[in-house]
Amino acid sequence: MDLNKKFTPETWPDHPEKATLEAKNKFVGFWLFLGGETILFATLFATYIALKNSGPSGFGYSTKELYELPLVFVMTMLLLTSSLTSVYAMYHLRNYNFKKMQLWLAITALLGLGFLMLEVYEFTHYVKDGFTYSNSAFSSSFYTLVGTHGFHVAIGLVWITLLIFRNAKRGLNLYNATKYYTFSLYWHFIDVVWVFIFTVVYLMGVIG
Amino acid sequence: MSSVAQKKGFGATLWDWLTTVDHKKIGILYFLGGGFFFVLGGIEALLIRWQLYKPNNDLVSAGLYNDLITMHGTTMIFLAAMPILFGFMNAIVPLQIGARDVAFPFINSLGFWMFFFGGLFLNISWIYGEVPDAGWTSYASLSLASPGHGIDFYAIGLQIAGGGTLMAGINFLVTIINMRAPGMTYMRMPLFTWTTFVASAMILFAFPPLTVGLFFLTFDRMFGGNFFHHAMGGNTIIWEHIFWIFGHPEVYILILPAFGIFSEIFSTFSRKRLFGYPSMVFATVLIGFLGFMVWAHHMFTVGLGPTANAIFAVATMAIAVPTGVKIFNWLLTMWGGSIKVTTPMLYALGFIPSFVMGGVTGVMQGAAPLDYQLHDSYFIVAHFHYVIVGGVVLAILAATHYWWPKMFGTMLHEGLGKVTFVFFFIGFHMTFLIQHWLGFWGMPRRVWTYMNDQGWDMANLISTIGALLMAVGVIVLVINVIITSVKNVKVSNDPWGDGRTLEWAIESPPVFYNFPTTPLVRGLDTVWIEKMEGNEAGYTAAEPVKDIHMPNGSIIPLLMSFGLFIAGFGAMFRTETSWGLPVLIIGLAWTFVCMAARSLQDDTGYYIKKEELLRDMKRKGGQA
Numbered sequence: 116m117d118l119n120k121k122f123t124p125e126t127w128p129d130h131p132e133k134a135t136l137e138a139k140n141k142f143v144g145f146w147l148f149l150g151g152e153t154i155l156f157a158t159l160f161a162t163y164i165a166l167k168n169s170g171p172s173g174f175g176y177s178t179k180e181l182y183e184l185p186l187v188f189v190m191t192m193l194l195l196t197s198s199l200t201s202v203y204a205m206y207h208l209r210n211y212n213f214k215k216m217q218l219w220l221a222i223t224a225l226l227g228l229g230f231l232m233l234e235v236y237e238f239t240h241y242v243k244d245g246f247t248y249s250n251s252a253f254s255s256s257f258y259t260l261v262g263t264h265g266f267h268v269a270i271g272l273v274w275i276t277l278l279i280f281r282n283a284k285r286g287l288n289l290y291n292a293t294k295y296y297t298f299s300l301y302w303h304f305i306d307v308v309w310v311f312i313f314t315v316v317y318l319m320g321v322i323g
Numbered sequence: 324m325s326s327v328a329q330k331k332g333f334g335a336t337l338w339d340w341l342t343t344v345d346h347k348k349i350g351i352l353y354f355l356g357g358g359f360f361f362v363l364g365g366i367e368a369l370l371i372r373w374q375l376y377k378p379n380n381d382l383v384s385a386g387l388y389n390d391l392i393t394m395h396g397t398t399m400i401f402l403a404a405m406p407i408l409f410g411f412m413n414a415i416v417p418l419q420i421g422a423r424d425v426a427f428p429f430i431n432s433l434g435f436w437m438f439f440f441g442g443l444f445l446n447i448s449w450i451y452g453e454v455p456d457a458g459w460t461s462y463a464s465l466s467l468a469s470p471g472h473g474i475d476f477y478a479i480g481l482q483i484a485g486g487g488t489l490m491a492g493i494n495f496l497v498t499i500i501n502m503r504a505p506g507m508t509y510m511r512m513p514l515f516t517w518t519t520f521v522a523s524a525m526i527l528f529a530f531p532p533l534t535v536g537l538f539f540l541t542f543d544r545m546f547g548g549n550f551f552h553h554a555m556g557g558n559t560i561i562w563e564h565i566f567w568i569f570g571h572p573e574v575y576i577l578i579l580p581a582f583g584i585f586s587e588i589f590s591t592f593s594r595k596r597l598f599g600y601p602s603m604v605f606a607t608v609l610i611g612f613l614g615f616m617v618w619a620h621h622m623f624t625v626g627l628g629p630t631a632n633a634i635f636a637v638a639t640m641a642i643a644v645p646t647g648v649k650i651f652n653w654l655l656t657m658w659g660g661s662i663k664v665t666t667p668m669l670y671a672l673g674f675i676p677s678f679v680m681g682g683v684t685g686v687m688q689g690a691a692p693l694d695y696q697l698h699d700s701y702f703i704v705a706h707f708h709y710v711i712v713g714g715v716v717l718a719i720l721a722a723t724h725y726w727w728p729k730m731f732g733t734m735l736h737e738g739l740g741k742v743t744f745v746f747f748f749i750g751f752h753m754t755f756l757i758q759h760w761l762g763f764w765g766m767p768r769r770v771w772t773y774m775n776d777q778g779w780d781m782a783n784l785i786s787t788i789g790a791l792l793m794a795v796g797v798i799v800l801v802i803n804v805i806i807t808s809v810k811n812v813k814v815s816n817d818p819w820g821d822g823r824t825l826e827w828a829i830e831s832p833p834v835f836y837n838f839p840t841t842p843l844v845r846g847l848d849t850v851w852i853e854k855m856e857g858n859e860a861g862y863t864a865a866e867p868v869k870d871i872h873m874p875n876g877s878i879i880p881l882l883m884s885f886g887l888f889i890a891g892f893g894a895m896f897r898t899e900t901s902w903g904l905p906v907l908i909i910g911l912a913w914t915f916v917c918m919a920a921r922s923l924q925d926d927t928g929y930y931i932k933k934e935e936l937l938r939d940m941k942r943k944g945g946q947a
Contacts, residue, residue, distance in 0.1 A: 249547035
């Protein structure tokens with residue numbers, strides 16, 4: 116593949132993310148990887164549902180008292196918005212508008228960072244209340260489920276930051292278009308998982 | 324880089340193997356790595372049988388016996404059977420679909436090195452002196468109570484190796500979806516490719532639960548988690564569910580490629596098209612699907628209740644239907660065929676009755692009420708050895724003889740091959756047939772010794788003698804390998820003379836770019852069609868000779884896996900030493916640095932020029 120081949124918006128293919136065989140392989144492979152990730156999170160969800168509110172005898176924590184919905188609602192809004200901004204970035208990827216794509220991706224990353232900082236705040240808040248990882252089966256399953264999601268967000272942030280800086284000077288080509296596109300798939304996936312966490316962990320924990 | 328072979332020094336050759344991304348070389352690496360662990364697991368099995376050959380034997384202590392059964396099971400499943408099958412998949416599947424490599428050569432290499440370092444990590448437990456001892460299933464209440472670091476080696480070693488397996492699964496899926504040659508429709512794919520495809524899909528959905536389960540175990544033992552601690556609100560049954568949601572599909576991940584291997588062999592040596600090809604494909608997919616629906620039949624005695632037990636009993640018995648379809652198709656492939664009883668065919672013929680017996684005892688256990696009687700007895704041991712040895716290991720031995728010329732360019736000696744078969748086959752039935760009765764007579768599994776005069780003495784002695792015969796068979800195979808490698812008589816493209824699929828259309832072993840021109844696939848068993856029409860070359864080119872794109876080798880997969888290996892020790896010794904935590908962090912950071920290095924460099928491969936290809940083809944006598 117020729118990395119130096121220059122494109123114009125007119126010569127840029129309609130689906131740059133899968134224009135070569137290598138790109139198609141990455142595209143299909145990444146979808147399959149997300150299939151495996153779905154099962155991974157499903158297992159974590161099942162364990163959380165089985166263990167929530169359960170702890171040693173005289174256990175004093177429950178989902179109803181622990182969770183604070185306003186904070187989690189703000190986090191949800193940040194992450195949902197970041198999914199939208201990544202769609203804008205992909206729109207500009209399709210139209211070969213590198214600068215605007217980078218801008219929207221940077222905004223996506225900032226929103227993701229905001230989400231992650233609030234999650235760190237949330238966790239430290241719980242730990243200060245004595246709800247530590249080793250406190251009970253409930254706490255272990257909660258931190259593992261939500262923490263695995265947070266870890267995925269952190270990985271996504273490192274990934275997109277590297278991509279933005281690595282390609283800042285050279286613009287779009289058919290090699291890095293796939294990388295940008297798979298990042299956006301990953302980001303949507305993280306967002307969908309969070310929608311389930313928000314529903315199953317927080318909403319059903321407080322209201323249900 | 325030139326395609327003309329050059330003499331290389333030892334260092335250069337070693338570097339070449341450590342950095343290779345060529346699917347054929349990675350196939351050989353998997354094969355050698357898996358073969359090494361197969362011998363190790365075999366030695367553990369012999370020690371188990373040696374301990375049990377007479378009542379009140381004291382060859383090993385009760386604790387060491389637990390170590391041996393745990394490591395035997397874990398090694399054979401994760402480090403021997405699967406990697407050897409991956410070896411054949413790597414070596415053969417890209418050739419069968421007319422591809423030049425797998426979809427992700429770099430990830431292919433990474434998958435191998437993760438398996439290798441994971442297996443190494445697990446087996447370092449023997450040297451360290453604290454060995455996993457809670458059985459290969461490592462049920463949580465037992466494994467949490469196990470003192471020392473034994474179970475830590477299990478949890479972390481399998482985590483690393485399992486990650487490699489998941490990558491290999493995704494790699495084969497994408498390879499088969501995207502890289503088939505022109506004309507190779509799904510319903511023209513050889514059965515070994517089909518079974519690889521379905522087994523890979525099963526890996527994709529079965530291994531993430533194992534990943535999670537092992538993380539839970541790791542967190543509970545090393546990082547203060549409480550998933551399985553009853554006193555802290557945890558639930559030990561969760562481990563059983565997660566383990567078997569992985570574990571049951573796992574046995575189909577092993578047996579489906581074995582079915583594929585035998586389908587190729589039956590068809591080749593009956594010199595007939597595989598009978599009922601579409602129903603074979605359908606049965607494979609159906610087994611893959613049903614394999615996920617039956618995990619709780621391992622847990623009938625846990626007390627899930629009659630409704631759950633009934634549902635899982637019915638689902639379990641349903642799997643016998645597609646499996647039966649396959650058995651009849653193999654029989655009908657031979658019906659009216661012109662059969663040649665070569666060594667691979669001998670294994671295939673032995674496989675059918677052996678595997679049917681394992682299948683029938685499986686249906687017996689699927690009946691939940693009967694399972695209450697059979698549970699945890701030697702009947703279970705007999706059953707799963709009949710399906711794993713009588714199915715998977717016979718397939719591995721058959722494939723070793725069948726594809727050896729394609730992988731190494733020389734034929735294994737047929738006479739010695741048949742001697743291996745006779746020893747192994749008789750030894751296998753002698754070891755495990757009697758164990759069904761041992762189960763009926765009340766001998767529980769996983770006991771390190773037994774009192775005399777309970778009616779078990781003679782049966783155990785017979786079983787041990789059988790194990791020795793199997794060992795003799797394997798030794799004959801090793802001698803066969805050494806003799807043929809020393810002689811190294813080169814063979815033609817199609818040494819069996821009856822090859823039907825694309826791997827037999829190119830030389831043995833193939834050049835590193837496999838096909839000088841992309842083949843055109845004209846039907847099921849395309850090489851057979853071409854041969855019947857008198858085309859000696861074996862395939863029709865789909866396009867003129869042109870530049871070939873190839874991937875670059877890389878050392879990063881090895882370094883990346885090594886980081887995880889180091890981090891494993893850090894995690895294990897975190898609480899008791901001051902260096903544990905830093906080593907954990909350094910190991911993980913090292914892996915991330917390797918990932919970043921891979922991501923930031925532009926590795927787009929290289930091209931083999933058209934002129935070079937034409938020169939190669941001319942040198943070989945202008946075929947294709």
